[in-house]
């Protein structure tokens with residue numbers, strides 16, 4: 001299957017990028033409530049405070065990430081994505097980082113579901129997603145801001161404004 005590489009992202013691709021990013025931030029901030037809720041359940045009690053509601057949100061938002069990433073990958077294959085702004089090593093690094101993100105965006109919900117229904121070792125494997133996401137996000141957002149405020153090129157802009165025509 002071949003198609004001409006687009007020069008920007010579509011509105012659907014941009015919308016999916018920011019919705020998924022917002023959900024991932026929520027999952028990283030409140031994921032521990034799921035661990036607390038499961039511990040309370042194992043001890044025969046009920047989750048304290050907001051843990052029950054946050055654990056439920058963690059479950060459904062995590063499954064939403066899986067569905068939205070499937071949609072995003074299908075769009076990526078069908079429509080394509082613009083070539084990296086940089087040629088050479090930094091462009092390859094950016095592309096590699098994007099692939100790692102996709103791997104993690106699938107692996108986090110899948111290991112989460114396995115942890116929820118099958119228990120260990122999957123719950124433990126699932127918690128590794130947190131430091132991995134944090135390192136990737138810091139590198140990725142740092143690179144985006146570096147492009148925007150030091151290099152003054154269109155890298156950040158193309159994830160904000162859809163390609164015309």
Ligand code: HEM
Nearest residue numbers: 027031032034035062063065108109112113116123127130
């Ligand atoms: C993008 C998706 C997801 C992200 C980023 C994510 C992130 C996290 C984080 C940060 C924690 C807390 C880890 C800690 O205590 O240090 C956690 C715990 C947990 N999450 Fe997720 N999660 C995702 C999806 C899911 C899904 C779909 C499920 C399915 C039910 C799930 C089930 C769990 C379970 C069972 C725990 C407790 C694990 C344990 O302590 O053994 N997660 N998650």
Ligand code: HEM
Nearest residue numbers: 021024076081084085098101102137141144145155156159
């Ligand atoms: C959880 C948070 C995030 C995740 C999982 C994520 C994931 C991704 C992925 C997978 C791509 C590649 C899209 C593709 O070509 O298929 C991408 C592109 C991009 N992201 Fe993020 N992102 C996150 C947060 C952010 C933040 C906070 C910023 C800005 C500060 C940002 C700015 C960008 C930009 C500018 C691009 C386009 C790069 C290019 O065209 O070469 N992202 N992101």
